[in-house]
Amino acid sequence: MVNIILKDGTKKEYDKGTSVLEVAQNLSSGLARVACAGKIDGELVDLRIPLNDDCNLEILTFEDDGGKWAFRHTGAHILAQAVKNLYPDVKLAIGPAIQTGFYYDFDIDKHFTEEDLANIEDEMKKIVKAKYDIETFTLSKEEALKLMADEPYKIELINDLPEGEIIRFYKQGDFVDLCAGPHLLNTKAFEAFKLLSTAGAYWKGSEKNKMLCRIYGTAFSKKADLKAYLERIEEAKKRDHRKLGKELELFVIMDEGPGFPFFLPKGMLLKNNLIEYWRELHQKAGYKEISTPIILNKELWLTSGHWEHYRENMYTTIIDEMDFAVKPMNCPGCMLVYKSKLHSYKDLPLRMGELGLVHRHELSGALHGLMRVRNFTQDDAHIFMLPNQIKAEIENIMKLIDEVYNAFGFKYRVEISTKPEDSIGEESVWETATQSLIDAMTELGYDYKINEGDGAFYGPKIDFKLEDSLGRTWQCGTIQLDFQLPERFELEYIGSDGEKHRPVMIHRVVFGSIERFIGIITEHFAGAFPTWLAPVAVKVLPISDKYAEYANNVADQLNEKGIRAEIDYRTEKIGYKIREARMERVPYIVVVGLEEQETNTVSVRSRQKGEEGSFPLNEFINRVESEINTRFNYHTNITNEFSK
Template sequence: MSAELIAVYKDEQIIDLENAKVLGLSDGIKALKGSEPIFFDDSPLALEVIRHSCAHLLAQSLKALYPDAKFFVGPVVEEGFYYDFKTSSKISEEDLPKIEAKMKEFAKLKLAITKETLTREQALERFKGDELKHAVMSKISGDAFGVYKQGEFEDLCKGPHLPNTRFLNHFKLTKLAGAYLGGDENNEMLIRIYGIAFATKEGLKDYLFQIEEAKKRDHRKLGVELGLFSFDDEIGAGLPLWLPKGARLRKRIEDLLSKALLLRGYEPVKGPEILKSDVWKISGHYDNYKENMYFTTIDEQEYGIKPMNCVGHIKVYQSALHSYRDLPLRFYEYGVVHRHEKSGVLHGLLRVREFTQDDAHIFCSFEQIQSEVSAILDFTHKIMKAFDFSYEMELSTRPAKSIGDDKVWEKATNALKEALKEHHINYKIDEGGGAFYGPKIDIKITDALKRKWQCGTIQVDMNLPERFKLAFTNERNHAEQPVMIHRAILG
């Protein structure tokens, strides 16, 4: 079975056997020239297909055990798959073995997995009375809706999927949680069950062993055991308490970085933690980031608690006149910021509502972008090596919704590419994943579970300098707008 063809990869998408038929290819999947075959194994592309089908197997089993169950979405995610659903029955993690057993029953039936394409009208009628499926359809444009079927179960889906449930033998349901419909806390709470699946017994065994080992090194567990930090419900979720040992450790890291930053020409600055909302309106945060901010009123004037340090550093820049001889200017701050994160995404120190950023902003000319980014990459490598972090880089390019001239974007993006090339850094490209104001490089570290967390970032910003009318006097004695580079290494 390990050598069986289950799909192909072509034009940056996975096409399964059923979708090949829908495309009208008489020879099925083999007719797709210039495609990469995907075999049934533990390769990343194969696992995406396997885990997607396992999510449907989970939903089929839930429907058999809880007939009134209704399903929202069941995507593949980095750590496996999940399905969001609701039922009148009470379900806990103690029920997972029972659900898993039902999944194995259906897998053994060797049910063919087929696809049917419906019009919007047909799909609405097929899932009549199912408000969750109607919610899914409301977010999909067009008039073609895929429905995958296995046995008595069917689900709205675009694929890709395996051709038969017989492939699904090595899976495990890992946890149960709550999830708001569509991720909106104003909506109803659904049940979310997570799972993992592999093509081989060895793949599943190795993963489960890794999970158990990682639990021993979970930073939330070690933080308490080592007396570094804690959380208190009376204070609030996502607001860490730094204990004496943890505070001393933080200070040592900050002192280490400060010495290195001063040697590299950075100047320490410090901005206030609350700023008038007027300045957040100029920056665009008020219109685009307001839901993630906290506000207060002082003397009938609205203030916003800063979610980022950039505006304060801009005001430092504006406190004096500058010429080309002053550039680049490099400001750094261990800035405390607050962000309104939803409770469901809070995770130890990795996702919190208050945190300190190892933050810096560089004001430079356009011609200095490459050399400044190159220096940041060199510093990043030294810091990651000092902490023995495994990391990777990802370059994000211009998104569909963005500002600025095409040529300026191209030059800025090429400057980042050349800086990466200069340091012989292999990197991934996230096409269209950049910020609306400029391209960026994300620095992602890998934890004991092999999950990737964005730790640092390098962002070229041509928007804020324009919004705040920043300027320096160039060599021709004319006013010129500087470029702003946002930079954080340890997050």
């Protein structure tokens, strides 16, 4: 017999060898019907796995991350089978599940077209309709190599495995693929799916290897959920920040600088509004702003560990026959600022903020508008503290980040990322640092998820995942607890005992990257930024040239109050100018003519309410000024007409 503990703490006893599926059937026939995978002592497993030892067991459905993974991984195999049926000479590479669906990489002498994807989808539907049982079996390395003799990429994967390892395969119909699993029990459950796109992808992600053809797809357990997701994708296309960035004259990326964005005047207004907001918050929170050089010598990066652990992402140069690097991060420079004077325990916590321009080498295929660039402004801060100040500082940061994200209408969730494989420092120090974050989050009452192995190489971190207006998730803010860099840089403070001690350090960002955050909020707001953030808050439209002087007077009074106003002097009809201003997503349009000039009023059209009528100019100015000063965001109440 084996004893298992279920997710709710219930204890059950079963015969040794009982499968995860049989446990699910014993608990509920309904649960067994929707079960996708299991989790034994935290490890994702197949429903077919027998239970031979006492353990903790979870039954996972599509509502669980592990269940989604098994469901969509099955889709990748159905895709591979369909492509193999239609193109027998294709060579199979890999096909994992990903956050939004799945993909599979193929070696084929053609580029898949939209028509090809439609044909592949039809073939997948036939496989689903055939209701193939999905079976699993294992082979020795020698047997596996013989089975996969015609699949060179599978051969390479098998040869990469350690000697003596048992190699698992999955089979559906006459299709067999090398795979560790888990998968669904039958293809019939995979009904709600859609192939989305194709792209090139290097084998194993290396430019030295052959370019393969990747097909992306998505899948859900319910057709209604698939339909909703596809509608969100269409909406996202309309909100694409690259498209809106061009239309709204915010930024451009030119051939002369791939991955290096050029900000246009309106884009700079938007960027500076964010920076002004950042500075205001950080001054109130007790941060001191610093600026460190963009290029620093190799010795610094050796000390920090970046030369060893991050070298492939760094741009380097030679100055006076010495190696230098363009900074990919602000942290080492801040270490030097701390070391520039002697500190007492009374100085701590010491909060230093920096809007530092950093450069990181990204592969050309990974570049994507402002979301993935090669240079960006990181809104960094580094906090040096006593060990007993960790919890209080994390609490302060959490409050600041919460305030910022609420200002933009973002919901968010929190993850704690733990020690990665490529890490520095003693295991005991990592355990202390990780437990400190867990204790702080627990005491503050935050729900969090553990993200194993995704910490920075120098310390564990808290990551903030934002949810935008389309339900998409973005990682922006992070809090990283670091015992390593203070040790490497030999940072010190004089304690109350008169002795030298090592401070603890926190790295943290709120926006993450100013540029990327602009891309995110452009899509979140569909370019219709809140009044306090919009590059142009008010567009002034004179009915004709006769009222240009009054229009100038209105714009001057608005600008004197810090309200960004712009005049449309063109001799177009007023209806045309209103339509143009609406497409520019400005929060307010004011029309001025004879009546407005004689009564010192403005005729107001707002993005929120449409045509509002006439208002005294002073009253309108006070209204907009209040909206900007309070950073009021009414966007969540707007039916966004701009993405239709």
